[in-house]
Amino acid sequence: MNGIPFVKMHGLGNDFVVFDGRRDPAVLDLDDATAARIADRKTGVGCDQLIVIEPARDDLADAFMRIRNNDGGEVQACGNATRCVANIVMGELGRKDVIIETVVGLLDANGLADGRVTVDMGQVKLDWRDIPLSDAVDTNHIPLSLGPLSDAVGVNVGNPHGVFFVDDAESIDIEKFGPVLEHHEMFPERANIEVCSIIDENKIRMRVWERGVGVTRACGTGACAAGVAAARRGLTGRKVEVILDGGPLTIEWLPDDHVLMTGPVATSFSGFLHASLLGNH
Numbered sequence: 001m002n003g004i005p006f007v008k009m010h011g012l013g014n015d016f017v018v019f020d021g022r023r024d025p026a027v028l029d030l031d032d033a034t035a036a037r038i039a040d041r042k043t044g045v046g047c048d049q050l051i052v053i054e055p056a057r058d059d060l061a062d063a064f065m066r067i068r069n070n071d072g073g074e075v076q077a078c079g080n081a082t083r084c085v086a087n088i089v090m091g092e093l094g095r096k097d098v099i100i101e102t103v104v105g106l107l108d109a110n111g112l113a114d115g116r117v118t119v120d121m122g123q124v125k126l127d128w129r130d131i132p133l134s135d136a137v138d139t140n141h142i143p144l145s146l147g148p149l150s151d152a153v154g155v156n157v158g159n160p161h162g163v164f165f166v167d168d169a170e171s172i173d174i175e176k177f178g179p180v181l182e183h184h185e186m187f188p189e190r191a192n193i194e195v196c197s198i199i200d201e202n203k204i205r206m207r208v209w210e211r212g213v214g215v216t217r218a219c220g221t222g223a224c225a226a227g228v229a230a231a232r233r234g235l236t237g238r239k240v241e242v243i244l245d246g247g248p249l250t251i252e253w254l255p256d257d258h259v260l261m262t263g264p265v266a267t268s269f270s271g272f273l274h275a276s277l278l279g280n281h
């Protein structure tokens with residue numbers, strides 16, 4: 001079969017086209033337009049994020065992963081895809097613990113006996129400069145309102161998040177408010193927007209509008225941000241289950257500010273990318 005092989009994977013319905021740049025150097029230099037073409041759900045393969053596994057740069061890491069959103073833009077972090085890539089690398093190496101390198105650092109991942117994967121998403125950042133925000137405001141109470149949404153929590157999990165708490169997350173028109181907030185001037189690098197309601201001190205319902213994508217069924221870094229934001233506000237403990245449209249993730253905010261995310265990994269199919277999608281006819 002001609003073409004570049006890929007595997008289609010997902011974590012709770014947040015779906016990825018995964019290329020292996022260690023084997024197929026043609027995918028190492030994808031530009032934004034090409035990535036967007038591959039990610040397009042009508043004329044490409046279709047995915048929320050496009051992932052390229054590359055050789056590790058750091059001696060401690062087992063592989064490097066590059067992440068692009070559905071719009072083609074490169075981003076720093078993706079929790080659900082990190083579990084998927086960790087699962088691939090664990091299978092290759094026959095180990096249950098691997099280190100995945102991203103542009104924002106090294107992430108430890110462990111395979112559990114039930115098939116789920118835990119990833120240490122690194123230390124969350126809570127300073128306004130690190131989210132980043134455009135003003136020096138309290139990141140636990142960002143003065144930002146739109147319709148029924150106000151008083152956000154800013155969290156950086158490698159990527160920027162604005163978390164809103166409401167009584168009933170289901171009642172919020174996230175398709176209407178998400179894109180406006182993603183592009184709000186308070187977020188100079190744009191932001192992923194989470195709308196959450198507290199079920200009890202151990203459980204949060206979360207819906208997400210992802211930067212560069214739109215509504216997705218799950219966002220791993222978003223769930224980390226929601227867990228940290230809820231604990232910071234005193235609404236939950238530091239270990240919670242976050243219920244996304246696609247199912248639950250377990251999030252634990254450790255005393256050293258690292259955040260552990262645990263959830264499933266799934267493979268949908270594999271295939272070969274037609275050369276025309278790379279721009280080679």
Ligand SMILES: N[C@@H](CCC[C@H](N)C(=O)O)C(=O)O
Nearest residue numbers: 078079080159211219220221
């Ligand atoms: N789906 C992801 C997050 C992907 C990146 C995000 N859209 C951004 O622009 O930062 C996850 O599982 O964390």
